[in-house]
Amino acid sequence: MLYAEQLPELPDPAGFIFHVSRCGSTLVSGCLAQLENCSVLSESRLLTEILLAKNMHRDQKKSLLRLCLYLQGRSSLAQPHVIVKWNAWDIFYWELIRELWPQVPVLLLVRDPVEVLASHVKSAGMHMGFAPALAQLHPVFAGCGSEQSLLESRIAVLESIMQKMLVHCLDQDISVLDYSMLNPQALEYVGQHFGIVVEGDQARVFQERFGRHSKQPDLPFHTENNINRQLFSHEETVAITEALMPTHHRLKAACIGVVNSQDN
DSSP: OOOGGGSOOOOOOSEEEEEOSSSSHHHHHHHHHTSTTEEEEESOHHHHHHHHOTTSOHHHHHHHHHHHHHHHHOOOTTOOEEEEEOOGGGGGGHHHHHHHOTTSOEEEEEOOHHHHHHHHHHSOOTTTTTOGGGTTTOGGGGOBTTTBOHHHHHHHHHHHHHHHHHHHTTSTTEEEEEGGGOSHHHHHHHHHHTTOOOOTHHHHHHHHHTTBOSSOTTSBOOOOHHHHHTTSOHHHHHHHHHHHHHHHHHHHHTOOSOOSOOOO
């Protein structure tokens, strides 16, 4: 097994995207993937399996992560900018990832927690379905099935992810963007944050892509915020708001540098 220091020099990715899930990360990564000089590696199952591997020590994980990210992410020499969108739960491996790539700019994507959790009511992601594979990752993933309700357990998971973001949101080369601020101008800012120039036809691609559904680009986009909120009772909405909105407000306060942003 090669270790990280034994590998040949491999170029760093252009940027990392960490997110709370259901917060526009697919839209952002999809727009960046439209750029001719940009390759996007989105929620790689291989990278996550390496992170979660129980029979592999830290140095082995670092070596495999570095090599596999390079091999998976680089489509061609014409796409020198590689953007990696990690899974939502990969943020619990922040320290390991940043040991490997301390200089890579990071985008943290957040959203109103009521809207995030409502989306998981409709279709639960792996971390909100409490997949057994995640039990070793963080104590919060053992919460479901105890005295907590499903909603209480999901609140705890989202709080843990948001708190992890809060610890690092003011670090160097970190930008925070809220779902409500997403628009073509914000995406141009993201490109600049990752060292990618977006202009001319590429900027027009962003304009067109924003009118399409993020996961089904053939369909027009329609906001579901108000519909999603109806999935919770008043008491449930209050519980989510009281538990998570203070942290969300603190993360939104770190959303700096985005010009011409607007709620949508």
